[in-house]
Amino acid sequence: MSDARSTVLVVEDEPEIRRFLRAALGVEGYRVVESATGRRGCIDAGTHKPDLAIVDLALPDLDGVEVIRRIRAWSPMPIIVLSARIQERSKIDALDAGADDYVTKPFAVGELLARVRAALRHAVRPASGGLVLHFGDAIVDLEQRRASRTGHEVHLTPVEFRLLATLAKHAGMVVTHRQLLTEVWGPAHASDTHYLRIYMKQLRDKLERDPVRPAHLMTETGIGYRLVPTA
Amino acid sequence: MKDRSRLVGYAWALVAVGAATLAGLGMQPRFDVVNIAMVYLLAVVVIALRYTRGPAIATAVLAVAAFDYLFVPPRGTFTVEDVQYLLTFAIMLAVALIISRLVESVRRQAAKQASLAIEAETERIRSALLASISHDLRTPLAVMAGASSSLAESGERLDPAERRALATSVFRQARDLSEHVAKVLQMTRLETGAIRIDRDWASVGEIVESVLARLAERLASHRVIVELPDDLPLVRVDATLVEQALGNLLENCAKHTSADTVVRVRAQPRASDIVVTVEDYAGGVSDCEFERLFAKFHHGTVEGAGGGVGLGLAICRAIVRLHGGQAWAERVPGGGTAFRFTLPLEAAPTIPPETVAD
Numbered sequence: 001m002s003d004a005r006s007t008v009l010v011v012e013d014e015p016e017i018r019r020f021l022r023a024a025l026g027v028e029g030y031r032v033v034e035s036a037t038g039r040r041g042c043i044d045a046g047t048h049k050p051d052l053a054i055v056d057l058a059l060p061d062l063d064g065v066e067v068i069r070r071i072r073a074w075s076p077m078p079i080i081v082l083s084a085r086i087q088e089r090s091k092i093d094a095l096d097a098g099a100d101d102y103v104t105k106p107f108a109v110g111e112l113l114a115r116v117r118a119a120l121r122h123a124v125r126p127a128s129g130g131l132v133l134h135f136g137d138a139i140v141d142l143e144q145r146r147a148s149r150t151g152h153e154v155h156l157t158p159v160e161f162r163l164l165a166t167l168a169k170h171a172g173m174v175v176t177h178r179q180l181l182t183e184v185w186g187p188a189h190a191s192d193t194h195y196l197r198i199y200m201k202q203l204r205d206k207l208e209r210d211p212v213r214p215a216h217l218m219t220e221t222g223i224g225y226r227l228v229p230t231a
Numbered sequence: 232m233k234d235r236s237r238l239v240g241y242a243w244a245l246v247a248v249g250a251a252t253l254a255g256l257g258m259q260p261r262f263d264v265v266n267i268a269m270v271y272l273l274a275v276v277v278i279a280l281r282y283t284r285g286p287a288i289a290t291a292v293l294a295v296a297a298f299d300y301l302f303v304p305p306r307g308t309f310t311v312e313d314v315q316y317l318l319t320f321a322i323m324l325a326v327a328l329i330i331s332r333l334v335e336s337v338r339r340q341a342a343k344q345a346s347l348a349i350e351a352e353t354e355r356i357r358s359a360l361l362a363s364i365s366h367d368l369r370t371p372l373a374v375m376a377g378a379s380s381s382l383a384e385s386g387e388r389l390d391p392a393e394r395r396a397l398a399t400s401v402f403r404q405a406r407d408l409s410e411h412v413a414k415v416l417q418m419t420r421l422e423t424g425a426i427r428i429d430r431d432w433a434s435v436g437e438i439v440e441s442v443l444a445r446l447a448e449r450l451a452s453h454r455v456i457v458e459l460p461d462d463l464p465l466v467r468v469d470a471t472l473v474e475q476a477l478g479n480l481l482e483n484c485a486k487h488t489s490a491d492t493v494v495r496v497r498a499q500p501r502a503s504d505i506v507v508t509v510e511d512y513a514g515g516v517s518d519c520e521f522e523r524l525f526a527k528f529h530h531g532t533v534e535g536a537g538g539g540v541g542l543g544l545a546i547c548r549a550i551v552r553l554h555g556g557q558a559w560a561e562r563v564p565g566g567g568t569a570f571r572f573t574l575p576l577e578a579a580p581t582i583p584p585e586t587v588a589d
Contacts, residue, residue, distance in 0.1 A: 085413055088471060106409045108402065157585050194432035194580040197465055201434065212436060212457050218444065219437040222471035 006120055007031045009050035011041030011067060012082065013060050021054065024109040025116075038062025042070045045077075052120055054112075055099070056082045057090050065093045072098035078119035080112070092176060092223055101173045118172035133168050135216040135230050138207040140164060147207065154206050159184065163199050167217070167227035176224040200225060240278070240286030247274040248293040255302060264302050268319050271298050275323055279330035291327035295320045367411050371404035378404075414542050417475070421549040426472075428553050432580055433470035435463055435498045435505060442478045443496075450481065452490035458497045466505060466574045468554050473574065476550040476558075479543035480509040480570045488513035504556065504573040512567035525558065547572065 008030045012018050018034050025032050033048045035041035038059040045053060053071060057064035068079055081102040083091040091102050100122070101115045133140040140147040140156070142165045147154045156164070166183045167175055181190050189195065200219075204211040218226045251274040255267040271294040279287035299309055303316050311317060378397040386394060420426050436459050443455065466473075477496075484494045488511045495510040525544045548558040551572040558572040 086416075106405060108406075159585050191431075192580075192582075194465055195582055197432055197434040197437065198582055201436065212459055213440060213443060219441045221438060221441040221474045222469075 005029065005031055006051040007033060007048060008116065009033045009035065009041065009044055009048060009053040011035045011038060011044075011053065011059065011064075012056040013037065013058075014056075017056075017082075020109070021112075024113065028113060028116075030116075038064065038067045041067055045071050045075065050077060051123065052078045052080065052116060054080050054082060054116075055094075057087050057094060058084060063090075065090055065097050068094055068097045068099050076123075078123050080115050080119060082107075088222060092178075095174065095176045095223065096178055100170065115173075122170070122172060133164070133171075133227075133229065135227070136207070136209055138216075140168075140207070142168060149207055156203075156206065160199060160203055160206075163196075164203060164227075167225060171227050171229050174220050174224050174226045178224075180224060196225070237283070237285065240282035241289055243282065244278050244286040244290040244293060247278050247290055248297055250274065251294060252297050252301065255298070259302070265319075267302050268298060268323075271295075272323055272326060275327045276330055279327050280334055282331075284328070284331040284335070287327040287331040288324070291324045295323055368408060371408040371411075374404045375401050375408075411542075414479075414546060418542055418546050418549070421546060421553070426553070428469040428472060430467045430469055432465045433468050433473070434465055435459070435507060435574070438470055438474050438477060439496055439498070442474055442481060445474075446478060446481055446485065449485040450494070453485060453488070454491060454493045456493065456495045458495065460498070460500065462500075463498055463505065464500055464576055464579055467577050468574055472550045473554070476547040476572065477507060477509070479547045480572075483543055483570070484509060484511045484513075500576070504575045506571055506573050508569050508571045510563055510567055510569040512563075512565055525560070544570075 008025050010018055010021050010025075010032060012021065012034075013036050015036075018036075022032050022034065033044055033050055035044045038061050041053070041055065041059075042062075044050075055064050055067050055071075059067065064081065064083075068081070071077065071079060078101075079099045081091060081094045081099045082105060083094070083102055084105050091104075095102065100119050103112045103115055131141065131143045133142065137150045138147065138154075139149075142161065145156070145158075145161055147156045147161075162184045163180065166180055177193050177196055178190050180196055181192055185192065185195060200217060201211070204214050204217050208214040208217060216228050216230070218228055220226055248271070251271045254270050258267055258270070275287065275290045275294055278290040296309070299311060299316070299320070300307065304312055378401045381389070382394065382397050382401075389397070417426075439457060439459065443450070443457070481494070481496070484492070488494070492511050492513045495508070495512075497506075497508040497510070499506045499508070525548050544558075544560075547570075551558040551574070555575045556573040558570070560568060560570050563569045
């Protein structure tokens with residue numbers, strides 16, 4: 001297991017949830033540090049220098065979003081958020097505040113572990129590593145600005161390239177509408193969601209095998225998009 | 232708003248007195264003055280019945296003034312020669328007061344009745360909710376308690392396949408239970424108006440895609456066909472809610488039709504809306520069931536499986552209505568059922584063309 005002995009910080013106030021997280025992460029070979037409060041979590045993030053943090057959004061002492069802001073202020077470590085279904089809004093706030101991904105309670109452990117692996121992989125080999133993307137039948141060279149599908153050249157516009165590059169920078173993880181719009185079109189267009197609807201459809205039409213049921217350029221309804229690279 | 236309706240009452244008071252005056256002037260040559268007084272009295276009665284006490288009194292006062300000035304000798308003055316007309320005036324005022332009091336008390340009664348009816352309906356929903364919860368929660372809880380206690384108490388003595396099966400069933404039941412609880416909460420929030428819809432431009436294609444991804448496991452044994460026109464316009468909706476609405480329709484298919492059933496998801500743009508359809512070719516719903524399907528806690532008689540059908544469909548309908556659309560079910564040729572809903576279209580948003588220099 002390549003991520004063996006990575007340290008994972010779990011900031012969660014429910015002892016029963018910490019119990020199964022500890023078990024599941026332990027079996028996968030991660031070292032687990034547990035914090036029962038948000039303040040404790042911020043301190044543990046500094047003293048234990050974990051490789052990744054899992055933060056519950058509903059903490060008794062400190063808002064989960066605030067915990068993320070405090071950690072993000074000094075560390076680029078990947079952060080995965082645990083949220084309840086009714087916290088749709090704060091989930092988006094958490095992602096905009098710098099969290100990298102989320103899992104909605106109740107979740108299957110396998111789902112969380114997949115997110116943890118994707119986030120750690122991304123942290124080891126950040127943005128600059130993946131200049132050539134492979135997914136499904138498509139190959140996109142972000143540096144040369146060339147794309148092809150099933151061996152045939154595909155023309156992508158500059159905006160399409162930028163959008164794809166932004167998604168690729170966070171490959172495997174969710175990127176919010178706001179993040180995408182700000183990075184691709186600029187802060188003035190942060191709420192022009194229709195730009196994304198139109199350009200994502202164009203990208204799917206050009207790069208996905210079945211644009212109606214895409215396998216890589218995935219929608220996260222109400223939140224954003226996720227580029228799922230070929231495993 | 233309230234001031235306005237009060238003003239309307241006073242305006243009608245003027246109109247009524249005016250009309251009575253015109254009628255009185257027409258009658259004057261042939262009728263006795265007492266009969267003209269009756270016409271004014273009629274005006275007072277009509278206004279007292281339709282409006283509140285204020286306009287009724289105003290009508291009475293105006294009627295007395297007009298009657299006195301125009302018809303009671305000496306005409307053209309407010310002087311009253313004959314004392315008996317003072318009685319006429321007093322009666323008019325009394326009629327106005329009595330009738331408006333009667334009307335007020337009738338109105339109060341009606342309002343009380345209405346609020347009692349609402350209370351009864353709320354009570355009925357509450358008991359249906361409790362019945363639904365206890366029915367749909369008890370079985371999964373029993374399974375979870377049984378399976379997990381077997382694992383805890385004799386896990387080592389079970390063979391691995393059995394252990395895994397028990398653990399998986401705890402997980403599945405817990406997941407279903409959590410979804411059911413979420414639905415009950417969602418229905419309650421929809422009913423109490425606690426949901427704020429957060430509209431933004433969304434693509435029906437993307438909503439379909441994300442529902443199918445979310446329900447992939449549950450629809451794995453069904454054959455799902457997606458038919459979306461390439462130029463489907465964007466809609467301004469709360470995508471998370473519409474995703475739930477569509478998800479509930481598809482979950483319904485997964486629960487109540489057998490494996491290998493063909494399920495077709497379609498979207499068709501029309502002049503002012505988009506019709507989203509989920510069709511299955513399983514047959515089975517009788518004509519009279521179609522409307523009842525959407526009732527809050529209706530449990531489908533279709534194959535008797537699952538449960539809580541109504542909740543999913545009722546949520547779907549409530550969400551669609553919040554967006555100004557409609558949701559219904561109908562039979563399709565070939566012996567299937569189509570669940571449809573509409574989403575209103577708005578003028579398409581603009582997007583700046585991409586310049587090559589970019």
